[in-house]
Amino acid sequence: MSLEKLKPYFPWLTLGVLLLLVGAVNPSFLNPASLLQLVADIVPLFIMAVGMTFAIYIGGIDLSVQQVANLVTVIATVYLAQFGVFVTVICIAVGFAIGAVSGWVTTRQFVPSFVATLAMGFIALSGARFLSGERALSMNAEARDASFGWMFGNTGGVPHELIIAALLLALAWFLQTRTTFGRALKSVGAGELAAVASGLNVHRIKILAFALSGAFAAIAGLMFSVKLSGGDANLANGFLILAIVAVLVGGTPLTGGVGGVINTLVGTLIVVVIRSAMVYLEIDATMQQMIFGLILILAIATTIDRSKMRIVK
Amino acid sequence: MTILETSGGKRGRAAIGREVLVKWAPLLVLLVLCGIFALMEPRFLSTRNFARILIAASPALMVAIGVTFVIIMGSIDLSMEGTVSVCAVAFALCFLWFGGTLASWAWLALPITLLVGAALGFINGLIHVKLKIPSFMASLAMGFVGTGLAMVTTGGDRIRIEDELFRSLLTERILNFPLMVYVAGIFLLIAWFIQTRTTLGRNFYAVGGGEDLAVASGLNVNRVRVMGFALAGMFFSVGALLAVGRIGIAETATGNNFMFLSITAVVVGGTALWGGIGGVWNTLVGVLIVFVIGNGMVVIGLPGYVQDGVLGILVILAVILSTDRKSISFVK
């Protein structure tokens, strides 16, 4: 097999090598039960990263996801008692709407998505701070268990969180590969002008991509909120950079049109392995960030496919 | 994040009016904002308040100018938080080691800090160019490394710089403005000089305007890129010096919040993220817009929880107003 053919598998190889390296130093890391738990714990982050993939896939970026998730933790906590499990609908609708506005500002008003989504994030943050009354709120325990208690059970040893993540991934993958929308996304990411010249409604597709990113961020926020049984305007802090890194390490470059949600799965796993490995290998906490950065450079250098990048900017 | 410009080139004379308007739009936005805040709270419009805004804005201006050069090249640099932290810590350690006052050999800490910043930027550029990693990711990772390095160096401690001579950056005033504002002004002029009068500065525009074309013209684009990142790193270190001068403390957190702040400011000022357009004066206006909004909202007494949202809306509006919509077909 030539190097060229192996390229799409570089992210997987990187993940495998990382796992083996860490496992070689500390075999208990490869314990299947703890690995499964490890993966179950990053489900909210993963879902957010999957959503972000849509924005990056069309060549944009969505920096509002973390604040959308923050807002959603507050909404979920405040309205859970009133609406029960249907609070999900409100949360997703809010995420979708914020994403759609970001998309509209980007496509129709020509504000680069970097700035447009950052600014929309600020607006979401304002909403979260207002709605929470600037306090950390906790969910009504009975209401939480009644509506979302099932989320933390197991079926045949598989945590339900993982099943949700798998379903959402399947949905995203189906959208990406099997629907006209997914095809349109790809064409916009790889050749926006050709998409226009083929009569696609490019604006609508882009707005929808950002809206989906927002909706997934909302689901991530909701799950995190239920998991933590509460919400406040800072609860989801720390998600954003990791979500971006997960998408990029997975091999979906910022230029768009390449990669996809499966790549994001690998990327998220790589990120989480690096992070947990720090704990396993007892790396001094003050050095972790530096080492994370260095490994990140290595990981990206090995995972990205440069064949479609004529110019590296 | 790329953009395609319409293959125009035949913009008629009639379009010039609009172009001029777009060019000056950020400044207009700044003036209008000042006007609105002044109407709502007359105290906004005082020399002392402008001094306060400028004190707050000076470090950010330096960082934003640094990243402006990189953005003009069509790249992006997200390493500023790490670089600023490392430079602040390096400065403080050198400064204290050399004697702790500018009157002694400790002044050496100043050029050393600039070198540290430039070196970090240089490494950043090398990773980007040599490993062919897009600058977004390379610099993001380098940012982590920088913050981590500052953390390892200090172990999380804060280092106080008590030297009165160094702190005169903040305490000594000429014509109601503290020295650090003038220092920032001088570096702004230096940046302008680099941008307009040096080969390197002009080559940034060449790379941003058409990298493959620049290569074909025999330009060593990789060298220009690496130099651009090094120059950015040097300006980040100036930002670090001013940040330490303002608070008197160097710590890992010195670099916090500079990333989104500076890039927002650059874009609000009218420099295009896709490269080739804009410059340091745009960045000055952009930084001022962001800080005037921040200061103005507190001055007119907006509740805290509204401030983030208003900032978001105003930033979007400012960018919309300063975008030449006719010249671009899509933006990502």
Add this chain to the structure above:
Amino acid sequence: MYQLNKVDKTFPGVHALKAVDFTIGRGEIVGLVGENGAGKSTLMKVIYGAYQPNGGTVSIDGTTVRFQNPRQAMDHGIGMVFQEQSLIINLTVMENIFLGFEQQFVRWGVIDWKAMAKAARHQLRKVKLDIDPAMVTSQLSFAQRQLVELAKVLALEERIKGDLVILLDEPTSVLAREEVELLFSLVRELTSRASFIFVSHRMDEVLELSDRIYVMKDGAVVDVVTQAEANVDAIQRKMVGRDVDKEYYREQLQKPYDASKTLVRFDRASVAGKFSDISFDLHAGEVLCLVGTEGSGREAILRTIFGLERPTGGTVDVKGASHCATAQEAVARGVGYVPRERKVEGIVDGMNVYENMTLSQMGRFSTRGVLRIAEEKALAQTWIDRLGIKTPDVYKDCGGLSGGNQQKVVLAKWRSGGSDIILLDHPTRGLDIGAKEDVYDMIREMCNEGAGIVLVADTLEEAIGLSHTILVLKDGIFQKRFDGSPGDKPTLYDLVHHMT
């Protein structure tokens, strides 16, 4: 005196240049022709230093040289004027001229703008261009930019000791005829300063300008002819290895159109700033060609039909209903657009053959948004066979196909979707002769199937050869209409006369 001696260049799996001998003397203009893939562009890249040959030698005035990059070639007086515009439009004219060579104007680290402007004016005078060197390049016309490029290359003159060799790669492709004439007379004058290598698809121009012509085929030089002995037919035969006769444009296949069936009607239509008061009817089976220079309004008319521009005066009807408001609507109503920038607007580089082919008609291959991919593949396979698209399978990334095959994919996209108003913008641009003929075949075929075609042709010959109707435009205003039935076609002169 520049010389290539038995130069070889191989890439993995490809022998791109086979023992090529090439010489150019002082003040000479040498033409270089060949089909796409014949090795022209590889040869050029070797000459200006972008590629390093695997075998053979390159020598200048008898001294062997080896360039590692274009910059070293420039230092030896070899400059390149690129086919695509290679000026950086956000820089000033003088910056472009001296890009990469600013050091000569730097005093103590500072660029002396006055000195640079003075030097730039000197260069611009060589090409007889009287513009302010401090102007931003984006404000120039295409023709002016071409001259600036030439001036930029000529600036090498003062920097190097030896003679200049200047490569002109398709310099006329964006120029109107009048501008081409200007360029040619300039080049002839400049032979006192430099020698030129002229590369073009436009055979008549090569013949007109060159002292000698190198003909390439399959990576080798198959013939060198002098201007005196050259003729178009002979050269084309050498290039393709077969005859290219009058049937080139398939005139014998041209059938009368169905005048009773109007597809598009322009009635005193205008788009402010682009064209005004244009009237015509496009009928089923008709090829209507818009002739004019760049900016004469040809492209704007196409864009209007495709819903990308809105008429500001008069009416535009598409199939009896009002004009299309958006491109989506146009596509839905059967308009297909084959853009000039094939690689950017025609195909999506990064998507495979079937994905590209159904891009405009995904609705027909999906149920409630879910694609029926098996049907897409079947469709693609059908059209691959029908048009003879050279691709290993339907999964091939279109970015990796040759230009001709890319164009066939684009045409298949519209034809398979049943579009019956086809807008062709320079459909044969950059294609080799074989691929061009295939495109001509397809145009005839579409007409016979009842489609109406609006064509902006790559050359005037093409316009004359292909069309039933020719509209000549100038500065957005209608000049003259020709009806070109076979045997009764307007001449080149007729068209040029009204265009300029």
Add this chain to the structure above:
Amino acid sequence: MSTFIKKFIEREKINRRNFLFASAYGLGGAAALGAFGPGTARAALTDPTIAWSYRNRTNPYWNEIVSGGEAFVESLGMSKGALTHLINEGSSEKSLADVKAILAKTSGNLALAIDTNDAPNARPVVEAVAGAGGYASTLWNKTDDLHPWDFGDNYVSHMSWSDEGPAEQTARILLDAMGGKGGVVHLGGIASNNPAIERLQGLKNALKDYPDVELLAAEPADWDTQKANQVMSAFLTRYGDEITGVHCANDTIAYGVLEALRAEGIEDMPIVSYDGNPQAVKLVADKKILATVFTNPHWGGGITASLAYHAATGHFKPSEEPNEHREFYGPTILIRPEDAVEFKANYLDSVPTYDWTDFWGPSNGAIVYK
């Protein structure tokens, strides 16, 4: 020589046991996954890993907490390095993920001291630790409906500080210094943090007795020096000379305020703060700050780790302790200029040696919910 070899042998033992656990999981396969961890059946742990999870190292407060944790570990005869640090950088997600990772690594053989970064995060952290058979003590953040006694022994204790009272005390000192009239501004912490809310409330309580003092504004400065600096600058524009006193939610905010005032050449503004960081104590001694409140983070950091450790090793059984031993307030010491020198000598220049098994001696009574 002996300690080194002893540690080596101990470590080998742990690794061996971890390895056995790992094999058990491997063999058990999917069937074993459902019952998460064998820990619930485990009564006491031997030689548990001691970990401290906290926000960051850039805040002196957390450095003090950490020094306490390290002092405790050293008291057990181990080196400082034996304490595992988990830094969450202000991310609840990372906080939880790190806890899960270390639980998996140690197979639940863990004594964890933690501030969970955000109150809602406390529940999943405690549930995870309890589920794996580890022992946890929390500091500062937890929601009101979460109680150690609902988790048997595994959720050992929660310590917090009632900041309202001390903040009211400092406020009174401030308001007296202002002569009982004029205007005061408050610069708070991250708005949703409990201490931030309580410290502002303390000021408001005090203000009731000072009708001539107006609370001009209260803005969050996010515990951040730079942000505090900017907010104070803007306050100076808005209120100018109306400001005659500044109430800061903690010391790091006070530093920013002091620098903002210094830039304006204002040297004599009455300021009070909170936390009692060494640098702040020095400023109190210099009368730049009128008062700060020392919460003894060194002790807090040590005792939280100690509680978790000693419960884990069976030194005491948490479920047999009264509720006020499981949720209690930490100590507070008010520092004014006249106390500063003595305080500095007692607490900062030479850190007192604490008896880390005197769990509740310096504490301040059971936590009261409103």
